[in-house]
Amino acid sequence: MNEPAVSHGPAAYAVFGNPIKHSKSPAIHGAFAAQFGADVSYRAVAVPLEAFEEKVAAFFRRGGSGLNVTVPFKERAWAMADSASDRASKARAANCLIPLEGGGLHADNTDGLGMVRDMVINQGWQLAGRRTLVLGAGGAVRGILQPLLAERPASLTVVNRTAERAQQLATEFADAPLSISAGGFDSVAGCEFDLIINGTSAGLAGEMPDLPEGLLSERCCCYDLVYQSEPTAFMRWAAARAAWAVTDGLGMLVEQAAESFYLWRQQRPSTAPVIQQLRELMTP
C-alpha cells in the first residue's frame, strides 16, 4: 500500500477498509470540497488486515487531517482511539477518526446520524411515535440504535437470523429510556410496524430475510441500508406489500460522509446535489 503523502499539500483525508475498491467516498468528499473551493485530497486505501493500527498511526504522523474507516476495521478504530463520542462508544465502533489538538485520536460514529438525517430531512419521514422494526444485529445495526432511540420511536424491535445476537444487542442497550424487544424473524409474527429498517447484508447476495407476512402498517416506511443500482430485494419485498414509502441507503452514505466532513472542517456541505449526482451515476 502507498501511504498518502500529506506533509505540505492539500488537507489530506482518506478512508481505510478492506476491500475498498468500489468506495464512493472519494467522489463524495471531492464534491463536498468543491462546494467550498477547499484544497483537499481524499483517498480510498486498502489496508492489510494485520496492519490497520500501524497504518492509521502513520497516516496521522504524516499530517493526515481526518480518516474514515469502513469494514472490517470500525471496531478496531474505536478501540485504538484516545477518546470517543457517546454514539461511538455505544456502538463500540467508529467510522470517523479526528486528530486531537494535543495529540491522540478522537473516534466518532456518524452512520446512525446519517441514516436518521436521510430519513427525516431528505425523505420527510417522521420517526417519533413510530413502531420501529430493525432487521439484523451486525455492526451497522449496532451503529444506528442510539441515534434511532434519540428520535423517540413508540417501540423498537430488533430481529435477526441468529436471535441471540439481537438479544445480546438489546441487553447492551438496557439502560436506554425505551427497552428494545429482540428475537428471531418469526418472533414478530402478528405484529405491525410503521417503520422497517433492513440492516442485514442479505441484499448484497440478492436475498431477503425470511419474514412473516402482515408486518406493514397502512403508512409503513421501509428503509434498506444497502444501496444498489437496482431496487434491492428488501425494497421489492416492501413495494410488493404496498409500503407507503421505500428507499435505499445511498442518502445515508452521503449524510454520514457530510457529518464526517463537518467534524473535520466545521463546514456543513449540501448533500442533496451529491445524492442526486451519485444516483444518476448508478442508474443503469
Ligand code: NDP
Ligand atoms: P455484518 O456482517 O456485521 O452483519 C450482517 C447482518 O446481516 C447480520 O445480522 C446477519 O445475520 C445478517 N444476514 C446476513 N445474511 C443474511 C441472510 N441471508 N438472511 C438474513 N440475515 C442475513 O454487516 P454490517 O452490519 O456491517 O452491514 C450490514 C449492511 O449494512 C451491509 O450490507 C452494508 O453494506 C450496509 N451498510 C450501509 C451503510 C450506508 O451508509 N448505507 C453503512 C453501514 C452498513 P447473522 O447474525 O445471523 O449472521
